[in-house]
Amino acid sequence: xxxxxxxxxxxxxxxxxxxxxxxxxxxxxxxxxxxxxxxxxxxxxxxxxxxxxxxxxxxxxxxxxxxxxxxxxxxxxxxxxxxxxxxxxxxxxxxxxxxxxxxxxxxxxxxxxx
Amino acid sequence: xxxxxxxxxxxxxxxxxxxxxxxxxxxxxxxxxxxxxxxxxxxxxxxxxxxxxxxxxxxxxxxxxxxxxxxxxxxxxxxxxxxxxxxxxxxxxxxxxxxxxxxxxxxxxxxxxxxxxxxxxxxxxxxxxxxxxxxxxxxxxxxxxxxxxxxxxxxxxxxxxxxxxxxxxxxxxxxxxxxxxxxxxxxxxxxxxxxxxxxxxxxxxxxxxxxxxxxxxxxxxxxxxx
Numbered sequence: 001x002x003x004x005x006x007x008x009x010x011x012x013x014x015x016x017x018x019x020x021x022x023x024x025x026x027x028x029x030x031x032x033x034x035x036x037x038x039x040x041x042x043x044x045x046x047x048x049x050x051x052x053x054x055x056x057x058x059x060x061x062x063x064x065x066x067x068x069x070x071x072x073x074x075x076x077x078x079x080x081x082x083x084x085x086x087x088x089x090x091x092x093x094x095x096x097x098x099x100x101x102x103x104x105x106x107x108x109x110x111x112x113x114x
Numbered sequence: 115x116x117x118x119x120x121x122x123x124x125x126x127x128x129x130x131x132x133x134x135x136x137x138x139x140x141x142x143x144x145x146x147x148x149x150x151x152x153x154x155x156x157x158x159x160x161x162x163x164x165x166x167x168x169x170x171x172x173x174x175x176x177x178x179x180x181x182x183x184x185x186x187x188x189x190x191x192x193x194x195x196x197x198x199x200x201x202x203x204x205x206x207x208x209x210x211x212x213x214x215x216x217x218x219x220x221x222x223x224x225x226x227x228x229x230x231x232x233x234x235x236x237x238x239x240x241x242x243x244x245x246x247x248x249x250x251x252x253x254x255x256x257x258x259x260x261x262x263x264x265x266x267x268x269x270x271x272x273x274x275x276x277x278x279x280x281x282x283x284x285x286x287x288x289x290x291x292x293x294x295x296x297x298x299x300x301x302x303x304x305x306x307x308x309x310x311x312x313x314x315x316x317x318x319x320x321x322x323x324x325x326x327x328x329x330x331x332x333x334x335x336x337x338x339x340x
Contacts, residue, residue, distance in 0.1 A: 027143060028150040046147065046170050050179055058186035060193070065337040066139070066259075070117070072149060073142035073259045073339075 007042060011052045013090040014044070016061065016079065020087045024065065024078040027053060053077055061086050115153055122160055126152065129168060133176040138256050138269040138339055140180055144171055183272055191276035195326035202325065215318065222314040227304060230313050237317060241281060241324055248331055249274055252340045259339065271339040277327050284323065288316040 007014070018033055019025060025033070030053075031044045056062040061083035065076045079087070102109050118126070126148045135141045148167055155163045202211040222230065252271045260269065291312055296302045303309055334340050 026146065026150075028147045047175065050143070051182060054179075054183050054186050058190040060190070063337070064139075066142070066339055068259065069146075070149075072146055073138075074146050075139060075143045 003042060004045060008048060010094055011048055012056060013094045015052060015056060016083060016087045016090055019077060019079050024076040026074050026076050118149060118152055125164060133173050134267060135176055135180055136267045136270060137180050137183060137272045139272050140183055184275055187272045187276040188279045191280050194330045195280055195323055198326040198329035199322045218318060223310050230310060234313055234317060237320055241320060244324060245278060248340060255339045273334055273338055273340040280323060280327060284319050
């Protein structure tokens, strides 16, 4: 099964978390950073990334900045104040979900155990 | 990582230009994605990788992306503009804003219909001039960034489109309210006692929205193509 379906629900959290750590990033950079961090296991598709970025921008969680790079325009995304607040909420939500999922998959599992 | 050759860049420009995108921010974003990706591969792999990108960024997908972007940007602009309007009614600005609104509410009914129409026309004229200036400002910025584009589409910033749409909605509603009863042969709304209320509400809404959009433009113009 493709992991794309599993990633879909957490894509916004992934984007917000990456932007919290990197201040500002452009679309392609985000796909590459995720690939690098997961050693190629998770690949964010362009089909999902750009709609998610535009949605987060429209919701006021991201702001954009246009810069000229090598004779072309690059659109950088960064967190707004609301976005910065939202990262921790989204992270707790995701961590809680992963914990619950882990309990379902392995009832013997206890938080903190490897 | 390498720099693409002039011929390769032209191929990318052609491929992106054929997608029929009219929003500069999206076009620039896709172009940057193509070039950033292709720079990671050798000249021999260029065609294969370009084709792979073309399979992902199909015209249909790009059009959908553009429509969604326009839709979301309109919602965002409306939200931001009203946010700025609300800020006008926070201390200490509220003193001046409330005084102006009260002055309009008090003096508007005292004006005759001709003067009310004149005031509306003056505000609509000012709105037109204001939006033309914003559009021109944006056009100048786009011109300097347009060198990567090979298509025939007239490019416009997504923010310009959403600013105009924000103004378009109340203006259309007002026009419909004024013209449709007359066209349908019912009555002329200008002759009814409600006209002063409708025209005053429209004057206030349009005036406040213009101020809100101006504030949003002041913020956005620092980092966006407006």
